Amino acid sequence: xxxxxxxxxxxxxxxxAQYSKDNVIWDISPIKDLSEGGMKIISRIMFAxxxxxxxRLRIPLRPLECLEFYGKVIDCSESNSQSHITRLEFQNLxxxxxxxxxxYVNMLSKNKPA
Numbered sequence: 557x558x559x560x561x562x563x564x565x566x567x568x569x570x571x572x573a574q575y576s577k578d579n580v581i582w583d584i585s586p587i588k589d590l591s592e593g594g595m596k597i598i599s600r601i602m603f604a605x606x607x608x609x610x611x612r613l614r615i616p617l618r619p620l621e622c623l624e625f626y627g628k629v630i631d632c633s634e635s636n637s638q639s640h641i642t643r644l645e646f647q648n649l650x651x652x653x654x655x656x657x658x659x660y661v662n663m664l665s666k667n668k669p670a
Contacts, residue, residue, distance in 0.1 A: 566591035567664050573597055574612040575627075585642075587613075592658040594627065594645040602640050603629040609644065615660050623656070625649050 566589045573595065576582045588596040603609070607629040612622050627644035635641050646654075 564592040564658070565661055565665055566596075567661050569660075569664065571613065571615075575599070575609045577601075577603070577607060577609055579610050582612075588641065590657065590661060592646075592654050592661065594630070594643065596641060596643050598635065599632070599640050599642045600638065602634065603632045603642055605629055605631060608647065611644070611646075615656055617656060617660050617663075623653050625653060 569590045571587045574584050585597040609627050611627050612624050626647040630643040632640050632642045
């Protein structure tokens with residue numbers, strides 16, 4: 557059922573994301589998976605559904621550019637005593653960022669071993 561929540565292809569990626577709820581205190585997190593519409597991260601903080609996070613991400617297709625946009629927390633569940641699985645839906649993502657993330661996801665999905 558978890559695989560059916562998203563509307564677009566998602567894939568595991570070897571990337572990190574920075575996030576901040578208040579744009580003052582930033583944290584860094586591994587990304588569990590990524591799609592054009594959102595991502596799942598491992599966070600140290602338990603967020604509430606509806607929380608908005610400012611996100612920063614670097615995509616290897618444009619390694620010198622730091623993408624910055626908002627994500628809304630869809631769900632957050634405890635993974636263990638020190639980390640949480642946080643599902644985010646991207647908010648107001650520009651068409652440029654959406655196509656860049658989509659191209660990266662598609663590239664990785666084609667190179668994924670069968």
